[in-house]
Amino acid sequence: xxxxxxxxxxxxxxxxxxxxxxxxxxxxxxxxxxxxxxxxxxxxxxxxxxxxxxxxxxxxxxxxxxxxxxxxxxxxxxxxxxxxxxxxxxxxxxxxxxxxxxxxxxxxxxxxxxxxxxxxxxxxxxxxxxxxxxxxxxxxxxxxxxxxxxxxxxxxxxxxxxxxxxxxxxxxxxxxxxxxxxxxxxxxxxxxxxxxxxxxxxxxxxxxxxxxxxxxxxxxxxxxxxxxxxxxxxxxxxxxxxxx
Numbered sequence: 001x002x003x004x005x006x007x008x009x010x011x012x013x014x015x016x017x018x019x020x021x022x023x024x025x026x027x028x029x030x031x032x033x034x035x036x037x038x039x040x041x042x043x044x045x046x047x048x049x050x051x052x053x054x055x056x057x058x059x060x061x062x063x064x065x066x067x068x069x070x071x072x073x074x075x076x077x078x079x080x081x082x083x084x085x086x087x088x089x090x091x092x093x094x095x096x097x098x099x100x101x102x103x104x105x106x107x108x109x110x111x112x113x114x115x116x117x118x119x120x121x122x123x124x125x126x127x128x129x130x131x132x133x134x135x136x137x138x139x140x141x142x143x144x145x146x147x148x149x150x151x152x153x154x155x156x157x158x159x160x161x162x163x164x165x166x167x168x169x170x171x172x173x174x175x176x177x178x179x180x181x182x183x184x185x186x187x188x189x190x191x192x193x194x195x196x197x198x199x200x201x202x203x204x205x206x207x208x209x210x211x212x213x214x215x216x217x218x219x220x221x222x223x224x225x226x227x228x229x230x231x232x233x234x235x236x237x238x239x240x241x242x243x244x
Contacts, residue, residue: 007199091122
């Protein structure tokens with residue numbers, strides 16, 4: 001199966017504008033033969049925690065009509081957003097929705113390991129994310145989750161073949177973290193690892209780009225640059241690897 005990992009620059013706190021950008025990337029991924037596209041953390045709004053804390057209209061659920069263009073993209077799509085809890089008074093979460101090529105919800109996953117400033121705004125998830133597509137078993141993670149080795153170890157032990165990470169790594173320390181955590185994970189767990197990232201401004205950060213896909217053992221299969229909204233693709237699965 002060919003998958004794609006994206007990087008983009010979000011329009012701050014503007015879901016319709018970002019959906020248009022994401023749908024365009026999904027179209028590109030489909031044209032390149034990808035069957036699945038993974039998108040960065042908080043791809044619908046950018047990392048705009050101030051706006052997310054003040055405007056409940058920026059929270060989404062799986063059936064939000066603003067996501068229709070993504071659900072109709074014709075490929076499976078992994079999209080991350082600030083997610084409404086559905087319980088009055090409860091804090092929202094940082095969540096990933098996985099839609100199949102037919103637009104139906106396959107699963108959702110809530111970020112388990114919240115990073116510093118996220119803890120005052122969001123509630124953590126309490127279970128791992130898994131799904132199967134085209135005979136391939138996938139694990140889901142969101143940025144800081146990937147700094148906890150037990151999460152990827154459980155994915156490997158549970159028979160997953162591909163680890164999909166929606167993230168925001170910025171310039172500065174984030175460059176080294178991104179370049180260390182993910183190839184090491186692929187080496188240690190034997191998983192394919194796909195990372196989607198921001199490039200350019202996103203809240204207080206400047207995304208460092210370099211969306212990438214690694215093979216089991218840590219070989220880099222495909223990598224984006226550090227400045228351009230784009231996607232990278234690679235074949236993943238049981239029977240060897242190749243890039244296009």
